[in-house]
Amino acid sequence: MQYSPVALFVYARPEHTRLTLEALSRNKGAEQTILTVFSDGPRDDPSSSQVKEVRKIVEKARGFKRVDLVPRSSNIGLAESVISGVTAMLSQSSSVVVLEDDLTTSPAFLTYMNRALGVYLEEPRVYSVGAYQFPRTLLRFPREFQRPIVFSPRASSWGWATWADRWKNAKWEHSYWQKALTETDLIHRLKGAGLDLPDMLQAQLRGEVQSWAIRWAATHLLCGAVCATPLKSYINNHGMDGSGVHCGIDPRFYHPELAKDADFNFPSFTQEEESLLFTLRHVFRPSILERVRRKLERLGGQGPQLLK
Numbered sequence: 001m002q003y004s005p006v007a008l009f010v011y012a013r014p015e016h017t018r019l020t021l022e023a024l025s026r027n028k029g030a031e032q033t034i035l036t037v038f039s040d041g042p043r044d045d046p047s048s049s050q051v052k053e054v055r056k057i058v059e060k061a062r063g064f065k066r067v068d069l070v071p072r073s074s075n076i077g078l079a080e081s082v083i084s085g086v087t088a089m090l091s092q093s094s095s096v097v098v099l100e101d102d103l104t105t106s107p108a109f110l111t112y113m114n115r116a117l118g119v120y121l122e123e124p125r126v127y128s129v130g131a132y133q134f135p136r137t138l139l140r141f142p143r144e145f146q147r148p149i150v151f152s153p154r155a156s157s158w159g160w161a162t163w164a165d166r167w168k169n170a171k172w173e174h175s176y177w178q179k180a181l182t183e184t185d186l187i188h189r190l191k192g193a194g195l196d197l198p199d200m201l202q203a204q205l206r207g208e209v210q211s212w213a214i215r216w217a218a219t220h221l222l223c224g225a226v227c228a229t230p231l232k233s234y235i236n237n238h239g240m241d242g243s244g245v246h247c248g249i250d251p252r253f254y255h256p257e258l259a260k261d262a263d264f265n266f267p268s269f270t271q272e273e274e275s276l277l278f279t280l281r282h283v284f285r286p287s288i289l290e291r292v293r294r295k296l297e298r299l300g301g302q303g304p305q306l307l308k
Contacts, residue, residue: 025063102239112262130156194284
């Protein structure tokens with residue numbers, strides 16, 4: 001099996017970065033994987049020492065075919081770091097696996113990702129592969145659903161991969177999305193994958209957040225594409241402890257146990273059942289109180305607090 005390069009985006013969380021690197025190094029196939037770590041520059045003096053410590057941890061990382069550190073001299077933010085970093089890697093490779101510094105991987109993560117990249121390479125509607133799946137307490141699949149892969153209209157940002165020919169279709173300019181919102185049914189498509197998505201895109205366009213993920217998700221939806229995600233998660237987010245810029249404290253998304261292998265037949269692409277899509281939308285349906293809060297924040301000139 002051919003192993004795609006891995007891009008890891010880090011900032012100023014040494015312990016989180018260490019946990020991410022240790023878990024990834026225990027993956028089958030890590031020794032055949034080139035790891036490129038993009039380290040954003042410090043935002044201020046207090047974060048400078050943490051950024052230096054993160055880079056020392058990366059320089060000591062072992063267990064991979066090669067580790068390349070790309071240190072940024074200034075702070076460009078996660079959105080620009082991901083967009084420019086993934087673009088650079090896909091100018092040299094046909095595919096890439098992407099992680100951030102708060103993700104713990106199953107030892108079978110690399111096997112799953114690379115097998116999926118091979119299987120769906122020739123399926124043009126699959127724009128990305130995701131490794132995270134929501135716990136059953138949040139996302140209740142229909143009883144008749146037995147396939148190991150879920151073709152979701154909602155792109156995943158917690159451990160994902162894509163191909164160069166799909167990534168080139170992503171649009172990052174605000175003018176493009178402003179036009180798409182007025183001239184297409186994009187709002188309807190966004191709501192179909194989660195009622196939080198329209199608010200996230202609007203917040204991005206108002207300059208209240210800087211998110212690569214919402215624009216990548218909107219690209220999927222506007223192009224009628226899907227993200228191939230596993231029925232069982234290969235990822236845990238250990239950064240939802242209040243330490244991150246985008247994630248607060250929320251234990252609902254944690255898995256007590258991750259998927260242990262990827263020894264299954266990957267199904268061909270198929271349109272998902274409406275019952276499954278309804279279940280997905282329900283996970284991201286804000287409560288009445290949350291919707292009121294967001295409206296009040298917009299009226300007060302403050303944007304909603306979003307994950308990415």
